[in-house]
Amino acid sequence: MLIEGRVFTLVLVIVFTAAILYLARELDSGKREVALARTLVFDAMDEAVGRAAEMGRPVHYTFGTGEMDASVFASFKILGYVVSKCAKMDVGMIVTLAWAEEFPMAEEIVKNAWRNEGKTDKCRPDFVRYLSRSFSYTTGIFAVMVRERPAANFAIGPFYNESLLIPTAGRRVGAMQIGGTAVTIQVPFLVATCDYALIGEEMMVAGAYLSGTPLEIASVAVQDVAKCGAIILCILGCLLNLFGSQAISNLLSL
Amino acid sequence: MKTELPVLVAFIVGTIIVVSYFLNVPTLQVTAEAFINWAVILSGFALGLGVINLLQVHSKNIATGSS
Numbered sequence: 001m002l003i004e005g006r007v008f009t010l011v012l013v014i015v016f017t018a019a020i021l022y023l024a025r026e027l028d029s030g031k032r033e034v035a036l037a038r039t040l041v042f043d044a045m046d047e048a049v050g051r052a053a054e055m056g057r058p059v060h061y062t063f064g065t066g067e068m069d070a071s072v073f074a075s076f077k078i079l080g081y082v083v084s085k086c087a088k089m090d091v092g093m094i095v096t097l098a099w100a101e102e103f104p105m106a107e108e109i110v111k112n113a114w115r116n117e118g119k120t121d122k123c124r125p126d127f128v129r130y131l132s133r134s135f136s137y138t139t140g141i142f143a144v145m146v147r148e149r150p151a152a153n154f155a156i157g158p159f160y161n162e163s164l165l166i167p168t169a170g171r172r173v174g175a176m177q178i179g180g181t182a183v184t185i186q187v188p189f190l191v192a193t194c195d196y197a198l199i200g201e202e203m204m205v206a207g208a209y210l211s212g213t214p215l216e217i218a219s220v221a222v223q224d225v226a227k228c229g230a231i232i233l234c235i236l237g238c239l240l241n242l243f244g245s246q247a248i249s250n251l252l253s254l
Numbered sequence: 255m256k257t258e259l260p261v262l263v264a265f266i267v268g269t270i271i272v273v274s275y276f277l278n279v280p281t282l283q284v285t286a287e288a289f290i291n292w293a294v295i296l297s298g299f300a301l302g303l304g305v306i307n308l309l310q311v312h313s314k315n316i317a318t319g320s321s
Contacts, residue, residue, distance in 0.1 A: 100297065125310055128307065130303075
């Protein structure tokens with residue numbers, strides 16, 4: 001009944017899911033605590049929105065052209081935090097999207113934030129804009145930068161060739177820029193052009209930290225343990241292979 | 255209810271797809287395949303939403319003569 005070659009993966013899924021649920025319950029009841037490091041980027045997010053409020057200019061937020069993966073969902077959490085700050089301070093918001101699938105979620109997050117502040121009338125339909133993919137997306141953002149001159153630019157998500165272009169446009173209009181991506185090859189471009197950057201896993205941690213939900217914090221903590229386990233398995237596998245044993249390889253291919 | 259129902263639907267669909275990856279049960283495999291096909295159709299609707307948004311934003315810009 002079980003598909004050959006996927007048994008070990010199934011065991012891992014069950015073990016880590018159980019660990020996440022257990023830790024989430026412990027966190028929820030206050031029996032345990034997981035300390036997530038608060039990086040400078042979180043303070044910078046507040047500063048960026050505050051700066052936009054002082055200057056009377058909007059905040060721009062975008063996810064990149066990469067497909068919807070875990071980093072997009074982490075970015076949705078960060079968007080939720082940023083947009084709630086914007087709603088509190090009456091700062092205009094421009095969320096630009098490359099994927100239509102992201103549109104309903106982004107729109108709901110933006111609407112909810114303004115609704116929660118009791119300012120539904122101030123939430124405009126053009127806060128969230130679908131630009132489509134590739135260079136129509138990038139040039140669309142150029143147009144937003146030039147015409148609406150946002151005071152802050154958040155570029156957090158899976159970025160590809162636009163990773164250098166978008167922050168460069170933001171730099172030209174003097175926007176404070178916060179970038180973040182889990183696409184390793186694009187990290188240097190965002191680090192070079194943005195004032196603050198979330199690198200790789202920091203995005204997931206930021207999502208969990210800002211949402212503060214036990215389940216997400218537990219997920220981040222268990223993932224760290226899983227990574228340590230994977231490293232140990234790799235080292236052990238190499239060592240055993242040196243002595244002619246295929247035990248780890250056989251275990252993984254169960 | 256507005257938030258719980260979509261989460262419940264996503265949970266059930268997600269669970270079936272994950273389980274079908276590990277178990278060789280024909281009914282599950284067929285159901286998971288159907289759900290994956292539905293996702294393509296749903297993303298088509300999302301594209302429609304995106305086009306409506308594009309029209310809303312730019313028709314307003316054209317009507318008001320803003321750049």
